[in-house]
Amino acid sequence: MTCPPLIQASLLPVQHGFFTRQGGVSAAPYETLNGGLGTQDRLEDVQENRRRMAAAMGVELEQLVALRQVHGADVHVLRRVEDVWSHMKGHEALPAGDALVTDSPDIALGVATADCAPVLLASEDGRVVGAAHAGWRGAIGGVLEQTVEQMRLLGAEGLRAVVGPCIGPASYEVGEDMHRAVLEQHPEGERFFVPAVRDGHYQFDLPAFCLSLLDKQGVRSAWTGHDTLAGRQFFSHRRATLKGDARTGRQVSVIRAGRVG
Numbered sequence: 001m002t003c004p005p006l007i008q009a010s011l012l013p014v015q016h017g018f019f020t021r022q023g024g025v026s027a028a029p030y031e032t033l034n035g036g037l038g039t040q041d042r043l044e045d046v047q048e049n050r051r052r053m054a055a056a057m058g059v060e061l062e063q064l065v066a067l068r069q070v071h072g073a074d075v076h077v078l079r080r081v082e083d084v085w086s087h088m089k090g091h092e093a094l095p096a097g098d099a100l101v102t103d104s105p106d107i108a109l110g111v112a113t114a115d116c117a118p119v120l121l122a123s124e125d126g127r128v129v130g131a132a133h134a135g136w137r138g139a140i141g142g143v144l145e146q147t148v149e150q151m152r153l154l155g156a157e158g159l160r161a162v163v164g165p166c167i168g169p170a171s172y173e174v175g176e177d178m179h180r181a182v183l184e185q186h187p188e189g190e191r192f193f194v195p196a197v198r199d200g201h202y203q204f205d206l207p208a209f210c211l212s213l214l215d216k217q218g219v220r221s222a223w224t225g226h227d228t229l230a231g232r233q234f235f236s237h238r239r240a241t242l243k244g245d246a247r248t249g250r251q252v253s254v255i256r257a258g259r260v261g
Contacts, residue, residue, distance in 0.1 A: 003056045004033050004049075005233075009162040011222050014126040015057055016255040018118065018164035018224060020233045024049035029240065029247045036112045036235075036250030037066055038091040050110075050252070057108045057256050064108045064254065068094040071116075071137040075099040075130075075146045077154070081106040099132035099147040103154050105258035114235040115228050117166035117210050118253035119144060121151060121219070124158025126259030134163075134210050136178065140185040144210060148217045161214050161221040164253045165234050168227030169194075169205035172238075176200050182209075 004023025008016060024033030025048050030041040033049050047061065054064040065084055067076065074097040078084060084107060085095060100109040109131035111118050116135035122128070130147045132138075148159060173196045182189045182204075192209045193202040207223040214221040228234040228251075240248035 004052050006056065007165065007224055007226065009222065009224060011160050011162055011220070012120060012122050012255070013124065013259050014122045014129055014255060014257060015260055016120050017053070017056060018120075018253045019053055019251050021235050021249060021251055022233055024052065026249060029245060030249040033251070034235070034249030035110070035252035036114070037094065038068065039249060040247060041249065053110070053252055053254055054108060057254050059106070059108045059256065063106060064110050065100055066094055066110055066112070067097045067100065067133075068092070069098050069112065069133045070096045071135050072096070072098050073138060073141040073143040073146050075101055075143070075150045077150050078102045078104065078107055080104060098138050098143050099130060101128070101130040101147060101150045101154065103128045103257055105256060108254050108256045110252045110254045112250035112252050113164075113166065114237040114248055114250050115167040117206055118164040119147075119161055119210060120164065120253055120255040121147060121159060121161040122255065123151065123156035124160070127257060128154045128156035129255045129257045131253065131255050136182065136204070136206060139206070139210055139213060140182055144213045145217060148214070148219060159219045161219050163207045163210050163221065163223040165224060165226035165228050165231065165251065166206055167229050167236070167238060168207065169203050171227055171229035172204045172206055173198070173201050174204045178204070
């Protein structure tokens with residue numbers, strides 16, 4: 001079994017990977033490395049895809065954690081591999097939440113996305129890691145701040161984070177309702193919007209918004225620069241919806257504690 005392609009960032013001192021949609025076994029419209037347990041893909045295929053990702057991180061499938069993501073701000077802290085819940089029964093059996101934190105090198109944290117921002121975090125010494133699913137709702141709801149807080153409670157210092165492949169500012173057209181919702185929570189957020197071609201719409205810079213939230217928390221951070229809508233190597237819910245079929249897979253971003261190099 002070959003390792004699926006993945007994107008890595010030098011800023012993170014630990015084993016990690018932003019996987020693409022390539023290197024798996026799923027059939028259309030989920031081809032091929034679909035890691036989304038909540039999709040309508042065959043569970044057997046999703047589990048095989050996740051097994052390949054786990055192997056790339058040096059762990060077994062059972063050690064790669066998944067959540068039933070709900071666009072909120074709940075963070076699950078796992079200290080031992082015995083704390084990891086089974087995802088063998090599928091998506092509905094998983095606990096709800098949008099971020100994970102651990103200081104155990106025996107656990108690989110994973111979040112699934114298809115336009116939302118995956119954010120991987122690590123302490124400077126690599127002892128504590130986190131993974132967050134940050135769509136705009138979760139971002140304004142505090143998922144990144146909560147993840148940072150839980151990591152610091154485990155003793156994390158010198159935090160750094162990388163925002164992975166997500167919908168980019170040139171691709172993310174939003175309406176006035178979303179614009180208003182962001183500004184209600186973050187009045188300074190107007191700088192992340194520019195007028196779109198359509199009246200009453202805006203282009204929103206989700207990765208820059210996430211970076212600003214991390215910066216406020218004293219976290220050194222960067223974006224990989226990959227736009228999921230523009231990049232065909234990624235799953236994109238918006239691209240699928242624009243084509244008239246909202247079914248699509250989810251790429252998974254994974255991180256594991258323990259400094260490398």
